[in-house]
Amino acid sequence: MTSLATLSPLTLHPHTPHHIANLSLVNIAARQRMLSQRMILQTVMAANGDAEWLRAAHGSLLIFTESQQHLDATIKKLEPASAQKLTDTYDGPNGVGPVVQAFMRLMRSTLDQIEAGSPRVPATIAELVGHTDRILAALNTATTAFDEVSQAGSDAMMKELAGIVDDIQGVAKEAKVVSFNAQVMAARAGQHGREFAVVANVLSDITGEIDRLTRKAAVLAERSRRR
Missing domain, CATH: 1.20.58 (Methane Monooxygenase Hydroxylase; Chain G, domain 1)
Known part of the structure; x- marks a missing residue:
């Protein structure tokens, strides 16, 4: 079994950062889960001083950010019932939106600190890793909501x-x-x-x-x- 230390950054780096439009909303939402875990892993490796892992983490964050922007923009174009369900999922009382936004801010901050060689990196990495379960649960909730909306649309069709x-x-x-x-x-x-x-x-x-x-x-x- 290949150890984490022997993996190449390219193994965990997405191939094309702009192929968002070719995926369904459900697939994009599901991919966000995978990207969140990929970014955390890449960032942990980058904290050891590996520039390739740092570039890979930046690339994953770019894709994650673009995908989230695409999801946010698309929600506003859906028919009212579907748009409301997804808006509630992200912005409701227990919405996942703040969790996702906090994760992206923490990821950017961590990468900036790694680039600057900040002494706060170990503590920030620990905070990022501690965010794993929370962001994964939030993205699971979002994926389920997109799946339900997609299924409802298929049933209506x-x-x-x-x-x-x-x-x-x-x-x-x-x-x-x-x-x-x-x-x-x-x-x-x-x-x-x-x-x-x-x-x-x-x-x-x-x-x-x-x-x-x-x-x-x-x-x-x-x-x-x-x-």
């Missing part, structure tokens, strides 16, 4: 999709009746109804295809709902 499928199936049934009646009328019209019969047959084919697609959509919607 599936319900709307099911309603649309029902509407399409209703139209398809009516079109089938029209097609059948048209075929009957065409048959009664004999030679004069030949062209009308062609149209009726095409309409029948279209309604059959609509039926097939709506059944497929209904199966997919039900499968997604059960996940």
